[in-house]
Amino acid sequence: MSGQKTALAPFKYTPFPLGTITATGWLQDQLELEANGLAGHLYDFYRYVAGSTWVGGDWEYSTLDEAAPYWFNYVVPLAWTINDSRLKAQAKEFLDYVLDHQAEDGWLGPETTRQTRGIWARSLLCFGLIVSV
Amino acid sequence: MHKFTVLVNSMLKNNFTGLIENTTLGDSFDPYGFGLARTHELPISLQWLYENYPRSNSELIWETIELMFAGGVKGGKDWTTFFVNGVMPTLGTPFIKTSSFTHGVNLAEGVELKLTILRIYTD
Numbered sequence: 001m002s003g004q005k006t007a008l009a010p011f012k013y014t015p016f017p018l019g020t021i022t023a024t025g026w027l028q029d030q031l032e033l034e035a036n037g038l039a040g041h042l043y044d045f046y047r048y049v050a051g052s053t054w055v056g057g058d059w060e061y062s063t064l065d066e067a068a069p070y071w072f073n074y075v076v077p078l079a080w081t082i083n084d085s086r087l088k089a090q091a092k093e094f095l096d097y098v099l100d101h102q103a104e105d106g107w108l109g110p111e112t113t114r115q116t117r118g119i120w121a122r123s124l125l126c127f128g129l130i131v132s133v
Numbered sequence: 134m135h136k137f138t139v140l141v142n143s144m145l146k147n148n149f150t151g152l153i154e155n156t157t158l159g160d161s162f163d164p165y166g167f168g169l170a171r172t173h174e175l176p177i178s179l180q181w182l183y184e185n186y187p188r189s190n191s192e193l194i195w196e197t198i199e200l201m202f203a204g205g206v207k208g209g210k211d212w213t214t215f216f217v218n219g220v221m222p223t224l225g226t227p228f229i230k231t232s233s234f235t236h237g238v239n240l241a242e243g244v245e246l247k248l249t250i251l252r253i254y255t256d
Contacts, residue, residue: 008180008183008184008252008253009251009252009253063161063162063163063164064162064163064167064168065162102136102137105140106136106137106138106139106140107137107140108137111162114150114151114158114160115158115159115160115161115162116161116162117144117150117151117162118151118152118162118163118168119141119144119151119152119168119175120152120163120167120168120171120174120175122137122175123171123174123175123177123178124174126134126175126177126178127174127177127178129134129178130178130181130182
């Protein structure tokens with residue numbers, strides 16, 4: 001990596017806002033199957049999402065604290081692409097909780113010590129956040 | 134997100150806290166270096182913040198992006214050393230040597246990393 005730019009290189013194409021591109025036919029069927037099936041119901045019962053430390057629960061499978069953020073990262077595009085109000089409400093509820101529980105110093109997530117505060121999983125939170133703003 | 138970015142900026146300046154584990158201090162947030170192999174992911178969102186809602190934080194946001202990439206390199210996950218003829222594998226399983234660079238998800242991320250970096254460096 002050599003010289004540094006003084007401004008971000010612009011995207012050649014402007015990304016379509018989430019929800020402006022929708023699916024039809026087989027793809028729409030698959031997205032609806034997901035939304036109505038397991039993927040769209042993890043927030044209702046799955047311990048690593050519904051019971052995640054990210055929303056005040058006790059469950060997480062990795063020191064990366066990635067489980068619920070991974071869910072959030074996919075449920076946002078799913079909810080907005082098929083315009084599913086139930087899933088949108090779940091995503092919003094999750095995000096509201098996380099933002100309401102932002103630490104005094106600005107940390108986002110359940111971790112409270114330097115030893116456990118790994119930055120990476122927040123990138124998944126941000127992915128969902130920036131397209132649902 | 135701004136408050137969070139300000140915090141991350143200060144953490145990274147403090148010996149890349151939260152990105153590179155300091156085992157003498159008992160850090161245990163990323164024992165396998167996954168975060169180190171995916172340092173471009175936060176910059177993707179930071180670039181969005183920089184372009185859309187910078188407020189008065191433009192310099193700090195930009196610096197945080199740079200720090201994420203610098204941390205990845207310092208932590209031993211410099212993707213520019215992997216996407217090199219002779220280094221990058223040309224054969225798949227079972228000849229693949231397992232590493233952070235050949236881990237499936239990480240490898241896809243590595244390609245994304247180059248694209249993210251391109252926005253702030255001329256090379």
